[in-house]
Amino acid sequence: MTENAIFTLARAPLTIALLVLPQASILEVASALDPLRNANRQLGHEAFRWRVVSPDGQPVPLTCGISLPSDGPPGHAVGADLLIVISGYKLDEVATRPLIRELTRIAPRFRLVGGIDSAPWVLARAGLLNGYRATVHWEELEDLADRHPQIEVVPDRFVIDRNRVTIGGAQPAQDFMLHLIRARHGAGLARQVANSFLTDARPGHEPQIAAPRRDPALDPRVTQALKRMEARIDQPESAAATARAIGLSPRRLEVLFRDSLGTTPAAWALTLRLQAARRMLTDTSHPLAEIALRTGFSGPATLSRAFRRLWGHPPGALRRRPGTGPANGAEDGPKNGDKTGDRI
Numbered sequence: 001m002t003e004n005a006i007f008t009l010a011r012a013p014l015t016i017a018l019l020v021l022p023q024a025s026i027l028e029v030a031s032a033l034d035p036l037r038n039a040n041r042q043l044g045h046e047a048f049r050w051r052v053v054s055p056d057g058q059p060v061p062l063t064c065g066i067s068l069p070s071d072g073p074p075g076h077a078v079g080a081d082l083l084i085v086i087s088g089y090k091l092d093e094v095a096t097r098p099l100i101r102e103l104t105r106i107a108p109r110f111r112l113v114g115g116i117d118s119a120p121w122v123l124a125r126a127g128l129l130n131g132y133r134a135t136v137h138w139e140e141l142e143d144l145a146d147r148h149p150q151i152e153v154v155p156d157r158f159v160i161d162r163n164r165v166t167i168g169g170a171q172p173a174q175d176f177m178l179h180l181i182r183a184r185h186g187a188g189l190a191r192q193v194a195n196s197f198l199t200d201a202r203p204g205h206e207p208q209i210a211a212p213r214r215d216p217a218l219d220p221r222v223t224q225a226l227k228r229m230e231a232r233i234d235q236p237e238s239a240a241a242t243a244r245a246i247g248l249s250p251r252r253l254e255v256l257f258r259d260s261l262g263t264t265p266a267a268w269a270l271t272l273r274l275q276a277a278r279r280m281l282t283d284t285s286h287p288l289a290e291i292a293l294r295t296g297f298s299g300p301a302t303l304s305r306a307f308r309r310l311w312g313h314p315p316g317a318l319r320r321r322p323g324t325g326p327a328n329g330a331e332d333g334p335k336n337g338d339k340t341g342d343r344i
Contacts, residue, residue: 172204
């Protein structure tokens with residue numbers, strides 16, 4: 001991780017501008033701002049300042065239905081030390097060409113420019129990540145790497161490379177802010193802030209999807225099986241192969257799954273693959289044949305039959321709904337429609 005002078009001990013206040021795009025998550029906004037607020041409270045003075053801007057200067061509608069007040073359009077961010085873009089869903093609708101042009105224009109005026117969740121896509125479209133090491137939310141790592149080979153895409157929680165920072169989501173945003181607090185005001189303050197939120201700071205180089213922690217509600221062998229299934233969406237293995245890999249008979253694994261999850265290993269693995277297919281249908285413009293390949297189906301027809309059995313409609317129905325197809329003039333990237341679930 002390559003850092004810049006922002007990450008050194010300093011008493012001077014640091015100003016952060018958040019450019020929040022419509023359909024971002026309130027959790028990501030809070031994860032970015034609340035650690036700074038708490039740090040000011042612990043210190044007893046204003047070590048961190050912030051302002052929130054939006055594409056049109058108006059309140060920003062978030063995914064939860066709340067509108068976030070804005071201090072003005074993107075130009076009002078100029079004068080801050082850091083500019084961090086926060087975006088979530090419907091990226092092709094909200095990351096417009098005028099916004100990209102404005103972001104390209106003002107980016108050189110900040111000491112550090114970054115993005116949270118899907119915002120690295122916005123930075124990439126603006127050419128601001130070319131030649132940099134970067135991350136993005138784990139669901140989009142492969143797509144970002146495919147579309148922008150000039151970026152070194154890694155699955156880290158957050159990445160600082162010179163005058164850029166990219167952050168995988170809400171919890172990594174909190175991790176990054178704790179890192180910033182520690183760098184400027186010491187480990188003691190960062191620990192106080194973390195304790196206030198009953199959390200521990202995780203380093204940026206850790207993967208977004210780490211080894212699962214022990215879930216007291218699940219047999220550890222079920223947890224092992226789930227991890228294998230989640231890692232094999234594109235090349236699924238049989239339930240018998242999963243059982244053998246964790247040292248169980250197929251019958252014993254099925255009993256454990258029914259006791260813990262109320263279903264069979266095969267049914268759970270199939271649902272994981274269909275959920276992944278649903279995300280790709282609503283979040284990307286990939287053709288159905290590619291989605292089938294990425295989710296371990298032999299072809300579009302096989303995927304369609306399984307999809308209809310689970311969801312009650314064919315995959316194409318998701319793209320025929322108003323608002324879920326690519327916006328006119330849309331460029332590369334995810335999120336052409338609504339997500340099927342929230343992110344942490």
